[in-house]
Structure formats: C-alpha cells, structure tokens
Amino acid sequence: MFLRISAQYKDKGDGLMDSFWLSLLQIVMIDIILGADNSIVIAMACRNIPQEMRNKAIFWGTAGAVIVRVIMTVLIVLLLKIKFLQLIGGLLLIWIAYKLLVGDEGEEKIEAKSSLRGAIQTIIYADIIMGMDNMLAIGGASKGNFTLVILGLLISIPIIVWGSKIILHFLERFPMLIYVGAGILAYTAGEMIVRDPAVADYLHAVPYLPYVIVAILVVSVLSLGHRVKTRREAKKVKAELE
Numbered sequence: 001m002f003l004r005i006s007a008q009y010k011d012k013g014d015g016l017m018d019s020f021w022l023s024l025l026q027i028v029m030i031d032i033i034l035g036a037d038n039s040i041v042i043a044m045a046c047r048n049i050p051q052e053m054r055n056k057a058i059f060w061g062t063a064g065a066v067i068v069r070v071i072m073t074v075l076i077v078l079l080l081k082i083k084f085l086q087l088i089g090g091l092l093l094i095w096i097a098y099k100l101l102v103g104d105e106g107e108e109k110i111e112a113k114s115s116l117r118g119a120i121q122t123i124i125y126a127d128i129i130m131g132m133d134n135m136l137a138i139g140g141a142s143k144g145n146f147t148l149v150i151l152g153l154l155i156s157i158p159i160i161v162w163g164s165k166i167i168l169h170f171l172e173r174f175p176m177l178i179y180v181g182a183g184i185l186a187y188t189a190g191e192m193i194v195r196d197p198a199v200a201d202y203l204h205a206v207p208y209l210p211y212v213i214v215a216i217l218v219v220s221v222l223s224l225g226h227r228v229k230t231r232r233e234a235k236k237v238k239a240e241l242e
Contacts, residue, residue, distance in 0.1 A: 091193070137185055
C-alpha cells in the first residue's frame with residue numbers, strides 16, 4: 001500500500017523533494033526537533049497528581065494532543081492552498097528556524113494540576129500552544145498529502161513521548177543537530193514560498209530559480225543564526241567572567 005502511495009506521490013512532481021519517503025523523513029525530523037521538549041511539559045503537568053494516576057494522565061493527555069494536532073495540521077494543509085498563505089507560512093517558518101538556532105525562547109509556564117482531568121487538559125492545552133510551529137512545518141513539508149501528515153505524526157509522537165529524554169540528551173551532546181533541524185525547517189520554508197500559488201508560475205518560469213531561492217534561504221538562516229548565537233554566547237561568557 002505504502003509503495004503504491006509513494007509511487008503516486010512521486011509522479012505528481014509538485015515540489016523540490018518529490019520522494020514520498022524522504023518527505024516522510026523530513027516530517028518526522030521536524031516533529032522530533034521541534035517537539036523534543038514535550039516530555040518536560042508532560043512531567044510538569046503530572047507532577048502533583050498521585051503516582052498511580054500519572055500513566056493514565058500521560059496516555060490520555062498524549063492521545064488527546066495527537067487527535068487535536070492531527071485535526072489542526074490537516075486544517076493548516078487545507079489553508080495553505082490559498083494564495084499567499086504558503087508564502088506567509090514560509091516566512092514564519094524561517095523565523096522559527098532562526099529562533100531554534102539562537103535560542104532566547106521564554107520558558108513555558110506549565111501549571112501542575114492535582115487531578116487526573118486537570119493534568120490531561122493541561123497536557124493537551126500546552127501541546128497545542130507549543131506545537132503550533134510543528135503543525136505549520138509539517139503542513140508545509142507534506143505538500144498537501146494527508147497520508148504524510150498522519151503517518152509522520154503517528155511515527156514521531158511515540159518517539160517524542162517515550163524517547164524524548166534520549167532525544168534531549170543527543171541534542172545537548174551534539175549541538176550540531178540543532179543546525180540540522182534548523183536547516184530542515186529553512187528548507188521546508190523555502191519550498192513553501194516557491195510553491196505558493198501566487199508566485200509559483202513566475203518563479204518556475206526561470207530555470208533553477210526556485211532551487212537557488214531555497215538554497216539562499218537555508219544558507220542565510222544557518223549563517224545568521226550561527227553568527228548571532230556565537231555573539232550571544234561570547235557576551236554571556238564575558239559577563240560571567242566580570
């Protein structure tokens with residue numbers, strides 16, 4: 001079944017990355033990079049409820065978050081077919097990629113609930129708020145293919161929930177992975193921009209122009225993000241020494 005779907009998807013030729021499986025990998029990587037902090041949200045939301053209720057809260061909270069996230073991502077995919085929305089979404093995703101590199105994100109304030117229902121509601125609410133960047137990125141990477149959206153979420157969310165500590169460990173151990181994640185986001189943003197119905201015909205009329213635009217965006221985000229990140233770290237070290 002998946003082979004048949006991937007063959008149909010590849011035949012469409014509607015993006016710079018036409019392979020079904022590469023696009024699926026792209027979606028999974030995006031969700032893992034952007035969603036690696038979900039374990040912290042879950043832990044904070046459940047810390048005040050009895051131990052025997054925590055597994056239930058994690059299960060039902062995660063299940064509810066998955067359902068809401070699938071619905072919202074599908075809505076984003078539908079909305080991105082409207083002129084200029086992919087262009088706007090791509091620009092927002094560039095900003096998200098930049099912020100991922102330079103950090104400076106405010107800490108999320110997650111209120112711990114003392115009841116099972118309250119903890120479940122907190123997990124779902126926090127996942128929606130913190131997952132908007134994931135949904136936008138996945139919507140752009142899917143190129144309108146709902147199978148990719150659902151498969152990507154089904155694969156990546158269990159990895160995030162049960163393997164998030166390992167993911168966070170690797171992200172801290174190998175900081176270069178952040179650049180990989182930011183590069184994927186910038187690439188996805190570039191694809192969204194050059195595919196927007198308002199500009200696609202004009203851009204694709206010039207040979208290789210879409211590829212050039214995507215490459216420039218990726219290099220610009222990575223280089224600018226690295227420069228700002230390095231400068232901030234140098235200032236922080238200097239302030240600590242003083």
